[in-house]
Amino acid sequence: MQIVRHIRRAVRAIIPPTLFLGLSVYFGWNALHGEHGMHAYHTQLQLREQALQAQQDSKSEQIVWKRRISSLNERALDADMLDERSRAMLNLAKGGDIVIPYGPHEKLY
Structure with missing residues (x-):
């Protein structure tokens, strides 16, 4: 039982930062390379x-x-x-x- 509790605690400690980091990477990449990102803005200029x-x-x-x-x-x-x-x-x-x-x-x- 105690192993399951440690696994749940580890999962709860790892999943939110991983999701936040994944969203940050996604939005950061789109800010640079996306359809309306910095590279597209430079091309338009x-x-x-x-x-x-x-x-x-x-x-x-x-x-x-x-x-x-x-x-x-x-x-x-x-x-x-x-x-x-x-x-x-x-x-x-x-x-x-x-x-x-x-x-x-x-x-x-």
């Missing part, structure tokens, strides 16, 4: 930083494209400069233009 960087890149690209589009407005183009540049690119001249030929090693540009 990295994804947020990537999204903010992508947003900033897209805004800067949008500004560049808006500037390019606004320069295509007909009021933004100077007709004389456009005519001069197109003739230079096409290697053409008007009838009254004076043409000064350059040598083969003397380049204008």
